[in-house]
Amino acid sequence: MRRWSWALAVVIGTLASGTTAQETAPPAAQIGVRPFYLVDAMKDGPLKTELQRCEGRTFHATPFSIGHRGAPLQFPEHTRESYLAAARQGAGVIECDVAFTRDRQLVCRHAQCDLHRTTDILARPELAAKCTGGFTPADPATGTEASAQCCTSDLTLAEFKSLNGKMDGADTSATTVEDYMKGTEAWRTDLYATTGTLLSHKESIDLIRSLGRKFTPELKQPEVAMPFEGGYTQEDYASQLIAEYEEAGVPPEDVYPQSFLLQDVRHWIERHPDYGLQAVYLDDRDETQPGFAITEPASWQPSMQDLAAEGVKILAPPLWMLVEPGEDGGIRPSAYAREAKAAGLGLIPWSLERSGPLADGGDWYYQTIKDVTTTDGDTLALLDVLAREIGVIGVFSDWPATTTFYANCVGLE
Template sequence: MRIPSAIHHVGLASLLLAAGPACAGTGHSAYPVASVQLGPRPFFLVNDMPDGKLQRQLQSCAKSFQHYRVSEFSIGHRGAPLQFPEHTRESYEAAARMGAGIIECDVAFTKDKELVCRHAQNDLHTTTNILATPLASKCSTPFQPAVYDNAGNLVTSAKAECRTSDITLAEFKTLRGKMDAFNPRGKTVDEYMAGTPTFRTDLYSGPTSGTLMTHAESIQLFKKLGVKMTPELKTPVVPMPFDGFSQQDYAQKLIDEYKAAGIGAGRVYAQSFLKDDVLYWISKEPAFGKQAVYLDDAGTPADLPTSSDLKAFKAQGINIWAPPTWALLALDAGNNIVPSQAAKDAKAAGLGLITWSLERSGILADGNNGSYYQTIDAAIHREGDVLRVIDVLAQDVGVMGIFSDWPATVSFYANCKGL
């Protein structure tokens, strides 16, 4: 397979032509993107960087660039969920306006085996308003309030579990998306649902927004926006086959919906954490399989594949490996961010690299920035350091693209560097 170049600019004229009439049943149209609009965040991050060559280069771009273009190096992770409810129409549109050339729909299935965009099959209780609707009674685990002792100490955390497979597609479409969060101390549904971290916002989670989408609807929206598509087949939490619906049926249905929409395989980067899904696509749908993405859910460096494992992936026909960001980065003796051994081994094996996900870790200057920075956290001291991370991933590791919860940051860097 010829691995695509790290960046491919989509002309604004073609993007305008791609923006068409309203999707059926949505009630409003995909906006015509006259130009990429990055907003203030990337420029705030540039100014927050430590003084040095990279900051001066990026500052020069910030001063001289008049127009920014869509870039496939910038991948909208669940859309733009730093501020918009993930996997909603509004989140996807925001990602496209910020220059993401590829946008993700995580794919789960409903009770009637229809495909919908959700990060997990069992996250409706944290990503939608289901608990505040009559559909709450259909949840696998209805809401159970937090329990406190007489002294006010928390004894049992609040909990619930609501699955896409608990409800039909028609029922799913009645829900509204909200920011993915919950409050384990909640004694009421309202308290449980009000857990949004302070670095995010509920400003775009009102009763007239948070529009949920089917997988097929996401395809039509992305087609109109002129972006490429990266659906992730989510690992089911129910035993498979589900009512006769096998894992292979599930993997095939995902591809079939692109074929039905007339989307060529070159516009689709199908993903899965299950290697068997990727191997199925390679075997049964080779046009789609040649750029299918094998996601890696390693939690620590010890969990990463060895050099031999990575060579074996390539021998099986896998062309793109997508580990978390920390897996591709390390620190040298001078505390500089450099490519990890896994990154070097993957490139030596001939694998293309995509990585996930930036701008999910809150305020970086607070330190202790979570799993995404675990191998380099000692070198992360301020918000602008995210641009240093992007620079090493792009220039030294050589990734094809970066998932981000706020695509404008990666889009800015990609435009500035040209790659």
């Protein structure tokens, strides 16, 4: 069984210990009841029996467990409260998606223009007036959905920081702002959404470092024309992200910068090689390249070998790209997964626990294995294939307790 060191570094697609972090025992983790709810829901078999034996043991933080936007299954994403929840659940790495404000300050937000879905901006008239697109009510007579568009680049950092985070969601059938803001999915909760403290990227660095965790900032693709206001280029934006870790004295081996734009990853590799060594290429080529298919390596441009040849070390695809139905209703690695590993690329899939209940086969994240997904317990069956058959570096999760539990239980510590 491969063992994981708390002091983790990725080198040429493999795992190696020995970062500058002090070699101490990893912090204790609070996994709560959900992981064992998932175990109870599993189909009977050796994996279920193995995981059942872990009840009652002590769990610890692990870099295999990556807090995707914090712990947004139940906490407002990219808020102080969500990051604290992720750390308490044992996430060894925590994500800040990075966007920029009107005064070119970096902040944590999943998309540049999601403030109308993830904050209370529409209930703040003085700030809502600054939105790119104000609230438009639904019109049932014409079938028009309610809409709004509020961007980080509409506000200064000070204005952004005055907002409160809420659970991501919007009711597009609403005819009032109040109803539009009540869009939380029924399988999530607003129980912990009474407070959502928004953070700048610099503040996220200070918080995550104080928690003893590592960093995976994602440079979000701008939704405004670049260069922004004539002088702020994409390269400036990408370099500013790295500069804030340099200024804070965070060692490169503790940072996994990510982007869906390969040009950003290439920029980090060329201009910031220390941090570029662990740069993560987020793969959405299924949506951006016509003809892309996970079963057809010829449709992958660049190829896995080409990515590795130009210095990419880590590839981060959605969960479904790495798996396909196996024999007897099981799950097995896909051709995509096999080719990536053969090219020496490390893999970090996204995002576990992003779907609702799996009784109907799951949603977009489970599309290749929908026919063999029948219960919430299949979350752990999928995780086991990712970890032990494919050998992923870690897994993004909206509820890090699940990945923390699994990694501890099977020895990926």
